[in-house]
Amino acid sequence: MEWETVIGLEIHAQLATRSKIFSGSATAYGAPPNAQTDLIDLAYPGVLPVLNGEAVRMAVKFGLAINARVMRRSIFARKNYFYPDLPKGYQISQFELPIVCGGAVDIVLEDGSSKRIGVTRAHLEEDAGKSLHEGLAGLTGVDLNRAGTPLIEIVSEPHLRSAREAVAYLKKVHTLVRYLAICDGNMQEGSFRCDANVSVRVKRTEKFGTRAEIKNLNSFRFVEKAINFEVARQIEVLEGGGKVVQETRLYDSDRGETRSMRSKEEANDYRYFPDPDLLPLEIDQVYIDTVAGTLPELPDQKAQRFIQDYGLSAYDAGVLTASAEFADYYELVVQELTRPPLVIPAAPKLAANTVTGELSGLLNRDGVEIGESRVNALDLAGLLKRVADNTISGKIAKDVLEVMWNEGAQADAIIEARGLRQITDESAIERAIDAVMAANPGQLADYRGGKEKLFGFFVGQVMKATAGKANPARLNELLKKKLGG
């Protein structure tokens, strides 16, 4: 039997407001437990919520960025359930009338084609606090610092067909909220997290299978692993003649598996109803237009511009625009390389290769964000200028970049200090070739006898002899001539 995976994601993005959605408490992460709570967060008798206008503005921004309908009228509703980290006994959310309806996000698939993922809705709500079970001698502690932090919950259509697609979509939304500066995107701190609704069905059939909702996914890697695990589990159940039950499952990242948390029967009846403490949220076109005027260039628009203005491939443009900081860094490098009177025809491509290649490698290796890169854009451009003017080869440039990264020095200083200037002097290269030929008579004979593959061997030997500094183009030219006899 051939199976098809169907996935929908519910993304929770904490909005980067300074104060909470219904109270004046600060939202900063990492304060001592309950230091950022006031009487409203603690749900004291008699207190009332007052909506934070900044949270509304951010939700509207998101709606506009995904071409959704921003609703003129939306309603806050109470989601009722008891839990110690939910002080009021209900969470203020939006149910029937959310602030954002519809919209879509385009993702690029592995084969380079793109796919449009529909967004059902995005609504405003408050986050809950946290229950702490460790270090309290069998007791449970409650930290309400997070309680009341504004969230938008972004609900996708079940348009995703693999874990990879789900991750691509999640990354795209992640990129988007950071471009919009409405969420810091910090997954470790829980600012950006998601639940995945996963089901499988027989390929080329219409009807959705029974889905399981996987909670607690707070890294891209976990999303992929959890979905893959869950898909395999469901297929195994179905192929074994069993039935998938509708339930909530928890992803255990230590064991790499999903576990049943509660079944549909055990699910809460949340008894949603409109919150009588908050009036319907009404916004007009003038407000929406004003917010629209504050939208930055969005990732798709930026990528399109990179393709057009810099002649980049769609792939490179996509990688470079994954974050606004990354794109800005790249553009700064290009700007520096094309500053008159400098003429470097391939500057955008050269910069793109280095930024997406070597620089990204170093960033990933050390787990550093582009904003904290140890080589800044101007210094990187300084290095690439030396490649462009043939002072060093591309290969040497990689080594120089590594030194720049580790020691913080500038490219020119490193090239001088380590004598890395390229050898372009033909006589010097010829001398090195002669020496290599003399030292390897066997290989020379074989080459001349038709084993042309040995050409690479000679290139390597000469490079070794010149400590990699021979100009590669010159070397190739001269070597060919000499080996040919």
Next chain:
Amino acid sequence: MTALHELTVAELSKALRTRTVSSVELVRALLARIEQHQQGLNAFITVLREEALAEAARADARLAAGDEGAVIGVPIAHKDIFCTRGQKTTCGSRMLANFVSPYDATVVERLRAAGVVTLGKTNMDEFAMGSSNETSYFGPVRNPWDPARVPGGSSGGSAAAVAARLAPAATATDTGGSIRQPAALCGVTGLKPTYGRVSRFGMIAFASSLDQGGLITRSAEDSALLLGMMAGFDERDSTSVQLTVPDYCATLEQPLKGLKIGLLKEFFDEGLDSESAQRIRDGLEVLREQGATLKEVSLPNLPLSVPTYYVVAPAECSSNLARFDGVRYGYRCENPRDLLDLYQRSRGEGFGAEVKRRIMTGTYVLSAGYYDAYYLKAQRVRALISADFERAFHEIDVLIGPTTPTPAFEIGAKTADPVTMYLNDIYTIGANLAGLPAISVPCGLVRGLPVGLQIIGPHFSESRLFNVAHRYQLETDWHRRAPPGFA
């Protein structure tokens, strides 16, 4: 000279500013009276003796310094549903029997700033759920007109205290009649303002879309004076309205000539006690003599107000009272085994029977599968009732009818059957569902017990209500009559 406890707020305001009496003297006299009658009436849950005297001394200093505020030094009582900083705020419940509020409700804060002195916190039905004050964890309040009878509820303590001349005025709240019904049963003036006129911040919520803070006083004039101090937009309450507060006292005496009064047909039904009905007709005659015209109007959906209310109010209360979970403040059961046990026993032991009944009713009507049939339908009927009122106000200026079907009933008479108890609010609930202002004024006695006449107006027509009630009180002296033994 009239005894100090007999003076109205308006009279006290004059006496204090002319230094005929000091606030400290006045507070002392009232505290003594409260003490004298506390056992008999049980009108107070907390008496703030030391605090009141200190506040009175500060008020006297303000007055001595030439401060002109109209109510500086006037003592009042607060219903124990309003949070008062540093003081017990119990809401009539075991759940909050030892709860000390860390903040002042907006109403309390504004009245404090205006210079009033707080004598204490008045008794009430638990979480304002009740029409007789019998659901209070602190015991029932007795009606000063007959101690065997209820004072009405939920603001029974406030009504009894004002009727018994223990305080010239008291704050109160009204969700389905909780100001007007006890005011009627105790022979005092009770105002429920328009929904949104008075901030609900710091007023412990029962049913948020219906709750409104107001006043129990001995005259409409006093109510007008005090409402001016406590009303107005509050940025901490999103449902409070951004409208300027008019000078309610300035229009009190306008003549009533041309006033179009609507007689609510549905209110003069078979449930209305015939003698009470006669007192209402007598009252209407007084207004007619002043030039008002009467016209019978019908609000066909109004008879649905009680069942509608008993879906909407419990629904909201079931959610509003979820915060009382024994985790952060208030009652917590002994030695909970686990979280569920903590919840179940803290709430089971902390809440009384009526509160639990309403939480369960409310939970039921909001449940999956029942929401549409109950909650949603009730909201639709609520809209129809509002529309009925709106239509009526195109033709008439105010609606007049009885406040309650009968005068005060005996303690224990209706506790066995909640529905009979609920029907006591049949004439008052409509104004809450529609968010309208309404005032109850004493209009006579039946078998020695007070009867209340209710005036309902369009949204934000408090000035008009005060005007009609005040003109009525200029022509009658029912509001000046003290219960026997309390003069």
